[in-house]
Amino acid sequence: MTFVVTDACVKCKFTDCVNVCPVDCFHEGEFMLVINPDSCIDCGVCEPECPVDAIRPESPELLIWAERGREYSQKWPVITASKKPLPDADKHRDETGKFEKYIEDETDLR
Secondary structure, eight states: OOEEEOGGGTTTOOOGGGGTOTTOOEEEOSSOEEEOTTTOOOOOTTGGGOTTOOEEEOOGGGHHHHHHHHHHHTTSOBOOSOOOOOTTHHHHTTOOSHHHHHOOSGGGGO
Protein backbone atom coordinates (compact mmCIF):
# COMPACT_ATOMS: atom_id res chain seq x y z
CA MET A 1 0.00 0.00 0.00
CA THR A 2 0.98 3.60 -0.47
CA PHE A 3 -0.37 7.03 0.18
CA VAL A 4 -1.89 9.09 -2.62
CA VAL A 5 -2.45 12.76 -3.36
CA THR A 6 -6.08 13.35 -4.29
CA ASP A 7 -8.21 15.96 -6.02
CA ALA A 8 -8.00 18.31 -3.02
CA CYS A 9 -4.43 19.23 -4.02
CA VAL A 10 -5.40 20.50 -7.47
CA LYS A 11 -5.18 24.32 -7.75
CA CYS A 12 -3.91 24.53 -4.14
CA LYS A 13 -0.55 22.71 -4.10
CA PHE A 14 0.35 23.17 -0.46
CA THR A 15 3.78 21.59 0.01
CA ASP A 16 4.00 21.12 3.77
CA CYS A 17 4.11 17.36 3.13
CA VAL A 18 7.43 17.32 1.28
CA ASN A 19 9.47 18.48 4.26
CA VAL A 20 8.59 15.41 6.31
CA CYS A 21 8.90 12.75 3.61
CA PRO A 22 11.90 10.54 4.45
CA VAL A 23 12.18 9.10 0.93
CA ASP A 24 11.46 12.10 -1.32
CA CYS A 25 8.54 10.47 -3.10
CA PHE A 26 6.69 13.69 -3.97
CA HIS A 27 6.76 15.04 -7.52
CA GLU A 28 5.61 18.49 -8.56
CA GLY A 29 3.40 19.40 -11.49
CA GLU A 30 2.06 22.82 -12.37
CA PHE A 31 -1.24 22.44 -10.50
CA MET A 32 -0.65 19.65 -7.98
CA LEU A 33 1.74 17.18 -6.38
CA VAL A 34 1.73 13.41 -6.72
CA ILE A 35 3.30 10.61 -4.71
CA ASN A 36 5.36 8.02 -6.55
CA PRO A 37 3.81 4.79 -5.23
CA ASP A 38 6.99 2.89 -6.06
CA SER A 39 9.00 5.14 -3.72
CA CYS A 40 6.49 5.65 -0.91
CA ILE A 41 7.27 3.53 2.16
CA ASP A 42 3.77 3.91 3.62
CA CYS A 43 5.00 5.71 6.73
CA GLY A 44 2.11 8.18 6.74
CA VAL A 45 4.03 11.15 8.14
CA CYS A 46 2.87 13.31 5.23
CA GLU A 47 -0.86 12.77 5.74
CA PRO A 48 -1.39 15.03 8.78
CA GLU A 49 0.79 17.77 7.24
CA CYS A 50 -1.63 18.52 4.40
CA PRO A 51 -3.87 21.48 5.29
CA VAL A 52 -6.53 20.44 2.75
CA ASP A 53 -6.60 16.71 3.58
CA ALA A 54 -5.43 15.80 0.07
CA ILE A 55 -3.20 12.91 1.20
CA ARG A 56 -4.95 9.64 1.93
CA PRO A 57 -3.97 6.00 2.34
CA GLU A 58 -4.47 4.04 -0.86
CA SER A 59 -7.80 2.26 -0.99
CA PRO A 60 -9.87 0.67 -3.77
CA GLU A 61 -11.82 3.88 -4.38
CA LEU A 62 -8.57 5.88 -4.65
CA LEU A 63 -6.69 3.60 -7.07
CA ILE A 64 -6.99 6.19 -9.86
CA TRP A 65 -4.85 8.53 -7.74
CA ALA A 66 -2.18 5.87 -7.26
CA GLU A 67 -2.19 5.31 -11.03
CA ARG A 68 -1.90 9.05 -11.66
CA GLY A 69 0.90 9.23 -9.11
CA ARG A 70 2.80 6.48 -10.89
CA GLU A 71 2.29 8.06 -14.31
CA TYR A 72 3.09 11.67 -13.45
CA SER A 73 5.99 10.88 -11.14
CA GLN A 74 7.77 9.59 -14.22
CA LYS A 75 7.32 12.99 -15.91
CA TRP A 76 7.57 15.51 -13.10
CA PRO A 77 10.59 16.45 -10.98
CA VAL A 78 10.98 15.42 -7.35
CA ILE A 79 10.20 18.17 -4.86
CA THR A 80 12.03 18.06 -1.52
CA ALA A 81 11.40 21.48 0.04
CA SER A 82 8.26 23.49 0.71
CA LYS A 83 7.20 26.30 -1.58
CA LYS A 84 4.39 28.80 -1.38
CA PRO A 85 1.00 27.39 -2.40
CA LEU A 86 -0.62 28.52 -5.62
CA PRO A 87 -1.83 32.14 -5.49
CA ASP A 88 -5.55 31.22 -5.45
CA ALA A 89 -5.16 28.22 -3.14
CA ASP A 90 -7.54 29.53 -0.50
CA LYS A 91 -10.18 30.20 -3.15
CA HIS A 92 -10.02 26.54 -4.31
CA ARG A 93 -9.47 24.96 -0.88
CA ASP A 94 -12.99 23.51 -0.42
CA GLU A 95 -13.80 22.92 -4.08
CA THR A 96 -14.42 19.36 -5.30
CA GLY A 97 -14.02 17.76 -8.72
CA LYS A 98 -11.04 19.94 -9.52
CA PHE A 99 -9.01 17.43 -11.52
CA GLU A 100 -11.73 16.99 -14.13
CA LYS A 101 -12.73 20.66 -13.99
CA TYR A 102 -9.33 22.28 -14.43
CA ILE A 103 -7.10 19.71 -16.03
CA GLU A 104 -8.23 18.84 -19.52
CA ASP A 105 -5.40 16.51 -20.45
CA GLU A 106 -1.95 15.53 -19.34
CA THR A 107 -0.34 18.42 -21.20
CA ASP A 108 -1.93 20.67 -18.60
CA LEU A 109 0.01 18.75 -15.95
CA ARG A 110 3.51 19.82 -16.79
